[in-house]
Amino acid sequence: QKEVEQDPGPLSVPEGAIVSLNCTYSNSAFQYFMWYRQYSRKGPELLMYTYSSGNKEDGRFTAQVDKSSKYISLFIRDSQPSDSATYLCAMRVSGNTPLVFGKGTRLSVIA
Amino acid sequence: DAGVTQSPTHLIKTRGQHVTLRCSPISGHKSVSWYQQVLGQGPQFIFQYYEKEERGRGNFPDRFSARQFPNYSSELNVNALLLGDSALYLCASSFRGQWEQFFGPGTRLTVL
Numbered sequence: 001q002k003e004v005e006q007d008p009g010p011l012s013v014p015e016g017a018i019v020s021l022n023c024t025y026s027n028s029a030f031q032y033f034m035w036y037r038q039y040s041r042k043g044p045e046l047l048m049y050t051y052s053s054g055n056k057e058d059g060r061f062t063a064q065v066d067k068s069s070k071y072i073s074l075f076i077r078d079s080q081p082s083d084s085a086t087y088l089c090a091m092r093v094s095g096n097t098p099l100v101f102g103k104g105t106r107l108s109v110i111a
Numbered sequence: 112d113a114g115v116t117q118s119p120t121h122l123i124k125t126r127g128q129h130v131t132l133r134c135s136p137i138s139g140h141k142s143v144s145w146y147q148q149v150l151g152q153g154p155q156f157i158f159q160y161y162e163k164e165e166r167g168r169g170n171f172p173d174r175f176s177a178r179q180f181p182n183y184s185s186e187l188n189v190n191a192l193l194l195g196d197s198a199l200y201l202c203a204s205s206f207r208g209q210w211e212q213f214f215g216p217g218t219r220l221t222v223l
Contacts, residue, residue, distance in 0.1 A: 008151070036214075043115070043201055043214035044154065088153050098144065098167055099212065101153030 003027050006089055006102025015111050019076040023089035023102045026070065030091040030100075033065050035074045038086045038104065047087075048074065079109045113138070115204050115215035123221045124192050132187040132218045136204030142166075143185040144212060145177055146201040154201055160185055161207065189220075197222045 006023045013019055021035075032051055036044035048063040050056050050072075056063045062075040072091075076083055086104040116135045124130050136143050142161040146154035159167035160179035174190045183204075189196055199219050203212035 004153075006153070041199075041216075041219070043216045045214070046211065049211070090153075096142075096161075096166075096207070098156035098159060098169065099146075099154070101155070103151070103153050 003100050004089065004091060004102040007105055008103045010106040010108060012108045012110060013079055015079060015081060015109055017079050017109070019079050019083070019107060019109075021074040021076075021087050021089075021105050021107070023072050023091075024070055025072070025091060025100075027091075027093070027100075028067075028070065029093045031094065032092045033063070033072050034090045034092075034099070035061075035063055036088040036090060036101075038088060040085075044088055081109050081111045084108045115202055115213055117200075117202050117215040117218050119218060120216070121219045121221075123223060125223050126192055126194060128192050128222075129188065129190050130192060130220060132189075132200050132202075132220070134185045134187070134202030134204075134215060136183050136185070136202075137213055140204035140206050140213075141183050142205045142207055143179055143183065144203045144205075145185070145187045146203065146214075147171075148199040148201055148217070150198070157187070192222045194222050196220065 035048045038044045053067045060077045064073045088104045089102040090099040144159040145157040148154040156169040158177040163179045179185045199217040201217045202215045
């Protein structure tokens with residue numbers, strides 16, 4: 001079993017839809033949880049981060065962490081064609097340990 | 112401010128050759144990490160350097176090596192290239208290895 005599991009999709013939604021992206025993990029020592037967005041042939045860009053359990057909102061994006069279920073989510077409201085990208089979840093045990101990534105979910109938002 | 116820069120952008124090599132990839136971190140950042148991203152997969156950690164010392168190594172063979180220079184730039188070296196080394200190699204910098212890592216655009220290596 002991989003440490004971080006993420007459905008690779010692809011996921012295709014109409015413009016304006018609410019998108020839900022999810023990851024599960026097996027290492028209960030993970031404390032820091034991140035979502036990165038990666039456009040084609042570019043490096044990952046940090047979107048959201050959460051420490052331990054809870055919710056965090058930033059504009060159209062909401063990140064949720066449920067450590068009891070070892071499950072994290074990213075919600076995108078009012079999705080736009082410019083949101084079309086691969087979304088990677090990542091997590092780490094402490095602030096200076098390596099990031100462990102999921103496979104990424106490829107999202108297409110259709111105008 | 113310039114972000115993380117990497118060179119070259121693309122590289123084509125043949126099996127058995129050696130390759131050197133370069134990374135310049137964001138100004139003021141002292142930690143550099145290297146990741147390998149195979150097509151369709153998430154990035155996988157290779158090395159972390161902080162203040163010119165290796166602070167972490169992922170599960171990669173000894174053909175992979177790296178170093179960090181006094182100006183905090185870094186090189187990743189891969190010897191005896193295999194077809195399976197074809198990937199996007201990403202460099203990420205952070206101030207002190209703390210959680211927020213900023214990624215460069217990557218170097219796309221193709222091994223024929």
